[in-house]
Amino acid sequence: xxxxxxxxxxxxxxxxxxxxxxxxxxxxxxxxxxxxxxxxxxxxxxxxxxxxxxxxxxxxxxxxxxxxxxxxxxxxxxxxxxxxxxxxxxxxxxxxxxxxxxxxxxxxxxxxxxxxxxxxxxxxxxxxxxxxxxxxxxxxxxxxxxxxxxxxxxxxxxxxxxxxxxxxxxxxxxxxxxxxxxxxxxxxxxxxxxxxxxxxxxxxxxxxxxxxxxxxxxxxxxxxxxxxxxxxxxxxxxxxxxxxxxxxxxxxxxxxxxxxxxxxxxxxxxxxxxxxxxxxxxxxxxxxxxxxxxxxxxxxxxxxxxxxxxxxxxxxxxxxxxxx
Amino acid sequence: xxxxxxxxxxxxxxxxxxxxxxxxxxxxxxxxxxxxxxxxxxxxxxxxxxxxxxxxxxxxxxxxxxxxxxxxxxxxxxxxxxxxxxxxxxxxxxxxxxxxxxxxxxxxxxxxxxxxxxxxxxxxxxxxxxxxxxxxxxxxxxxxxxxxxxxxxxxxxxxxxxxxxxxxxxxxxxxxxxxxxxxxxxxxxxxxxxxxxxxxxxxxxxxxxxxxxxxxxxxxxxxxxxxxxxxxxxxxxxxxxxxxxxxxxxxxxxxxxxxxxxxxxxxxxxxxxxxxxxxxxxxxxxxxxxxxxxxx
Numbered sequence: 001x002x003x004x005x006x007x008x009x010x011x012x013x014x015x016x017x018x019x020x021x022x023x024x025x026x027x028x029x030x031x032x033x034x035x036x037x038x039x040x041x042x043x044x045x046x047x048x049x050x051x052x053x054x055x056x057x058x059x060x061x062x063x064x065x066x067x068x069x070x071x072x073x074x075x076x077x078x079x080x081x082x083x084x085x086x087x088x089x090x091x092x093x094x095x096x097x098x099x100x101x102x103x104x105x106x107x108x109x110x111x112x113x114x115x116x117x118x119x120x121x122x123x124x125x126x127x128x129x130x131x132x133x134x135x136x137x138x139x140x141x142x143x144x145x146x147x148x149x150x151x152x153x154x155x156x157x158x159x160x161x162x163x164x165x166x167x168x169x170x171x172x173x174x175x176x177x178x179x180x181x182x183x184x185x186x187x188x189x190x191x192x193x194x195x196x197x198x199x200x201x202x203x204x205x206x207x208x209x210x211x212x213x214x215x216x217x218x219x220x221x222x223x224x225x226x227x228x229x230x231x232x233x234x235x236x237x238x239x240x241x242x243x244x245x246x247x248x249x250x251x252x253x254x255x256x257x258x259x260x261x262x263x264x265x266x267x268x269x270x271x272x273x274x275x276x277x278x279x280x281x282x283x284x285x286x287x288x289x290x291x292x293x294x295x296x297x298x299x300x301x302x303x304x305x306x307x308x309x310x311x312x313x314x315x316x317x318x319x320x321x322x323x324x
Numbered sequence: 325x326x327x328x329x330x331x332x333x334x335x336x337x338x339x340x341x342x343x344x345x346x347x348x349x350x351x352x353x354x355x356x357x358x359x360x361x362x363x364x365x366x367x368x369x370x371x372x373x374x375x376x377x378x379x380x381x382x383x384x385x386x387x388x389x390x391x392x393x394x395x396x397x398x399x400x401x402x403x404x405x406x407x408x409x410x411x412x413x414x415x416x417x418x419x420x421x422x423x424x425x426x427x428x429x430x431x432x433x434x435x436x437x438x439x440x441x442x443x444x445x446x447x448x449x450x451x452x453x454x455x456x457x458x459x460x461x462x463x464x465x466x467x468x469x470x471x472x473x474x475x476x477x478x479x480x481x482x483x484x485x486x487x488x489x490x491x492x493x494x495x496x497x498x499x500x501x502x503x504x505x506x507x508x509x510x511x512x513x514x515x516x517x518x519x520x521x522x523x524x525x526x527x528x529x530x531x532x533x534x535x536x537x538x539x540x541x542x543x544x545x546x547x548x549x550x551x552x553x554x555x556x557x558x559x560x561x562x563x564x565x566x567x568x569x570x571x572x573x574x575x576x577x578x579x580x581x582x583x584x585x586x587x588x589x590x591x592x593x594x595x596x597x598x599x600x601x602x603x604x605x606x607x608x609x610x611x612x613x614x615x616x617x618x619x620x
Contacts, residue, residue, distance in 0.1 A: 061515060086520075093517030100516065105509035110531045119527070120517045171517065 004077055005034040006178055006211050007058075012071035014050075014057045019065070025283040027053040027066065029235040035228075037178070040205065040212040042222035042243070044258070045232035046279045051215045054232070055181050058213075059096060060088050076178065094124040097177040099168060099185045106168045107156040113140070113167055114152030120174045139170040142207070143200060165189070165197050173204055180205070181213045186221065198225060219262055223247060228315075231255050234280050234290030241316030251318040254291045289321070297322065350608045353601035360598060364417035371410035372398075375567040378405030384579065387586050400586045402575060408586060411567035412594055418568045419598060422479060423549045426486035427541045430548075433487060434494025435530075435537045441495065442502025443525050452495065459492040465554060472560035479562050482555065486548050497540055501533050535613040542606030546599035553595050569595050 010032050016025040028050045035041050045051050056062050058073060060080065073080040075096065080088070092098075100106050107116055117139050118132025127135065133152055140148035143166040156164060165185075172180055182201065186194040198221065205212050214225055222229055223243060230240040231254065239252040250256045257275045277294040280286060286293055292302035299321050307319045363370060382405035388398045399408040441452040459467075471485045505511060506529070514524050553570030555561030562568035569591040576587025 059516065089518045089520060091518070092515075093519075098516040100509050100513055102509050106513045108510040108528055108532070119514070119519070123517065123519050123523060168513070171513070 005036050006039075006076060007035040008072075008074040009033050009058070010072045010074075012054070012057060012073060013069040014053050014062065014066055015069050016053075016066045023283055026235050026285060027282055028057060031071070031232075031235075031237050033230055033237065033240060035179070035211050035213065037211055038205070038209045039228065040214060040226045042226035042229045043213060043215045043232060044217060044219060044222055044229060046217060048279055048282050049232040050235040050282065051217075051232055052183055055098070055183050055213065055215055058181065059092055059098060061092070090124065093120045093177070094175040095177050096179045096181065097172040097175070098181040098183065099172050101184045101187060104161055104164055104189075106171075107164055109156055111155075112152060113154050113156070113159070116156075117152070117167060117170050117174055120171060124175050135174065136170070139174055140167070142173070143167070143170045143204070145170075161189070162193055162196060165193070166200060169197075169200055169204060173208055173210070176208065177210060179211045179213065181215070183215045184217070186216075186218075194221075201225070219258060231258070234285050235282060236290065236319065238291065238320070239316075239318040241313065241318075245313055245316045249313070249316075251312045251316065251323055252291075252320045253295050253297050253322070255318075257296075289319070350604055353604040353608070356597050356601040357605065360416045360594075361420060363413045364420045367413045367417050371407075371413045372396075373407035373410040375406060375410040375414040376565045378402065378407070380405050384584055386584075399590055400584075402572070402587055403579060403584075406567075408572075408590060411572060412569070412590060414567040415569040415572060415591065415594065416598075418479060418562055418566065419549050419552065419595075422482050422486070422552045422562075423545050423598075423602075426483045426490070426548045426552075427545050429483060429487035430490040430544065431494055431537050431541045434491035435498050435533065437491070438495040438498025439502055439525055439529055439533065442499040443506055443521065443529055449499075453499065456492040456495050459489075460496075464489050465551060468551060468555055469558065469560050472555060477555075477560050477563045479566070482552055482561055485555075486551060489551075490544060490548065493544065494537060494540055497536055498533050501536055502529055505529055505532050539606055539610040539613065542602055542609055545602035545606070549595065549599055549602070 012028055012031045013026075014028040016027055017023070031050075031054060033041065043051050043054065053062070053066065056066075057068055058080070060068075060083075062068070068081060071081070075091070080091070083091070107113075114133040114136045115129075117136035118127065118129070121127040121132045121135055122129070136152050137148045140151055145151055145163060145166055151159070151163075156167075159167070180201075185201075186197055189197060201212070202225065204210070212225075214222070216222060226243050228241065229243055229246045230237045231246070231252065232238070233254050239246065239250065239255045246255060247259060250259055254275075257273070260273045261275060275294055276296075280290055280293075286303075288304050289295070289298075289302045289307050292298045295302065302321055305321075307321045309317055309319050310323050311317050312323050378401065382397065382401050383403060385394065385397050385401040385405075386392050387400045387408075388395050390400075397407050397409070399412065401407055402411070437452050441449040468485050468489050471488060472481065475481045475485070511524060511528050514528050519527070552561055552568070553573065556568040556570030557574040559574065561570055564571060572591040573588055573595075576584065576591070579587050
């Protein structure tokens with residue numbers, strides 16, 4: 001692996017500003033992480049913790065009102081924040097691909113599978129319609145769709161749900177991206193199909209050697225899929241590190257609480273532990289550590305001073321006064 | 325040899341799929357519109373008389389089956405002795421050309437502006453929709469008369485007037501549809517895949533709204549034909565010697581009390597049949613073009 005990471009995010013801060021500029025929502029605050037080729041990073045957090053905004057910031061596809069205030073995003077050594085919109089368009093879909101929350105709804109009902117799988121090729125590589133179809137056939141084979149020659153001619157409604165997800169996967173890898181961002185791609189699927197889809201993603205990742213950012217609130221999936229984890233709370237990364245360390249020796253009380261709240265099979269006498277309180281309103285985050293009102297082991301200064309990022313192990317960092 | 329057989333098979337397959345696509349075509353509107361279209365195209369060969377020249381000696385001849393009628397004028401003659409049948413046939417030509425071109429003009433303008441307003445949003449949307457609101461506040465017919473008074477009556481001006489009056493209907497419907505379409509995941513996926521706004525509008529939005537536009541166009545066809553007839557009736561539409569149905573109604577209304585019913589009833593019937601057929605066809609298309617209902 002080379003020294004420069006594939007993706008290097010430093011101090012990324014994205015705020016939503018209301019129309020009159022009076023209300024500022026700190027959706028992503030001072031987020032830093034790196035990702036190397038072929039690595040999988042899981043980003044975990046509750047709803048409203050800023051996961052999706054983080055993903056959209058990486059592609060610079062923020063909704064109106066949201067703005068990247070500070071930070072740097074370097075992808076393959078290039079500064080994405082300095083790029084103009086047309087240059088960003090050449091990166092989206094070609095070098096960074098994204099899979100949306102609902103793969104079932106991601107296909108246009110009016111076009112054949114061949115047209116849709118081939119579309120990024122036509123947009124980014126100027127492939128002819130015929131050439132794009134040719135590639136689409138190969139891609140369908142790559143995502144294990146049987147009879148790709150017949151399937152390219154089908155319309156989305158003629159295919160099963162499982163097949164449609166695979167096709168969305170084929171679209172994502174069509175231009176050979178280096179990085180794939182999957183934003184809760186399995187939340188709308190039932191459990192058996194989830195498992196199939198995850199193994200497909202792993203397979204594609206291995207075959208293409210692409211890096212994967214996996215955004216989810218499901219820790220079980222993270223444990224299965226990811227090399228590294230970043231836990232987000234209130235717009236910040238409160239703990240990050242290798243999967244084994246995070247699950248084996250969680251440092252931040254929030255991470256610990258998250259892991260304890262996973263239901264365990266065979267553990268019938270224990271009650272399911274839940275994290276007390278509510279996730280914070282991102283427009284009105286508490287002073288100090290955003291987690292302190294819910295934290296079972298809080299110190300006095302947690303309510304007033306924000307904890308610094310501290311190293312607790314090999315590539316394992318956390319922002320908590322217990323370790324500061 | 326094998327290649328040519330494969331080609332023949334492809335042609336046969338194409339024909340079969342074309343036939344299956346036409347399945348369930350409603351017979352009544354197709355027959356009516358088809359007949360009217362044929363009459364309009366071949367009016368010069370079909371019409372037994374010149375529609376604009378009459379013999380004063382032949383005035384007010386009743387249709388052939390009534391006492392005093394003759395087979396020379398199957399549907400009788402009008403107040404200057406012109407053959408009603410010939411005028412109806414040539415009138416179909418005017419109604420059809422005016423109707424279709426106006427509907428297409430209005431459709432192209434309205435759909436384009438609707439897509440731009442809906443997809444781009446912001447000030448583009450504001451400008452287009454405020455204009456649309458202002459347009460819709462004006463009564464269509466009054467507005468058309470007003471425009472006709474400015475540009476003067478002629479068949480081609482009528483087309484422009486109709487397009488100007490009716491494009492807002494498309495813009496409204498299309499914009500609404502685009503607003504819901506652009507939140508669909510496949511549009512978002514296209515954005516994420518790096519398509520430009522133009523590509524998205526052209527490849528993902530337009531094909532999804534074109535069905536609504538076509539359905540709206542068929543339904544608007546009836547409205548436009550009625551409006552054209554109304555304008556001609558009021559004397560600001562197609563100028564007099566020409567045989568427009570609305571004009572025939574206007575000319576014939578004086579004779580109604582005197583019992584010359586064919587001068588008003590027959591063109592009225594033609595207008596009604598054409599509008600009814602257009603509406604029925606529009607309804608059928610609406611169902612047929614819905615991709616969810618289209619599957620085999």
